[in-house]
Amino acid sequence: MDKPVIILGAKGIAHPALEIFNSNQIIVYGFLDEDEKLHGSEINVVPVLGHPEDDGYLKLIGKKCEAFVAVDDNKYRKFLVELLNEKRKVQPVNAVHGRAYISTDAAIGHGNFINANSHVGAGAKIGNHCLIHSGAIIEHQAEVGDFVQLGAGSVINSNVSIKEGAFIGSGVVIVAGITIGKDARVGAGSVVIADVKDGETVFGNPAAPIKK
Structure with missing residues (x-):
């Protein structure tokens, strides 16, 4: 995988997902999370950039970045997967x-x-x-x-x-x-x-x- 990754979700499995990408020397560009209180914070020096439905960040996915959905809840995980499929025509890595x-x-x-x-x-x-x-x-x-x-x-x-x-x-x-x-x-x-x-x-x- 040559491109960096944007992780959708900044709670639960997001931190171990970051560690997984680190274990493979893959750069994580940042996190996107619906909780505005997390925006501007960092997880192991990687920033929480904004909301996962923000087109300004979503437009990076597919061209410059890959995406991974790090959400424990199945219903919300399915929603984000469908968002990536429909808006960016990509599958999460x-x-x-x-x-x-x-x-x-x-x-x-x-x-x-x-x-x-x-x-x-x-x-x-x-x-x-x-x-x-x-x-x-x-x-x-x-x-x-x-x-x-x-x-x-x-x-x-x-x-x-x-x-x-x-x-x-x-x-x-x-x-x-x-x-x-x-x-x-x-x-x-x-x-x-x-x-x-x-x-x-x-x-x-x-x-x-x-x-x-």
């Missing part, structure tokens, strides 16, 4: 830490955050705009859909399928061959030994649905 391991035949989409010591195995598939936190393991042939979040130290075993928008908490273990449904949530530290339905929340060892 991946932020992959220099200490992450990505198999040579894994397939990875656009706009993913993959932090240090994560492992993506042979034949694994990762969609677009996922957040994969430190030390997460995605074993061979596992498939991770768009806008999925994997907590630190989670273990996604072989041939697991995680559908779009699912949230997997820190330290979760999902045994081989399991399917996690769209927008499902798995609580931290859970061990998942059975499929999880779309929109379902499970927790525990073994993980069981939480009654609403």
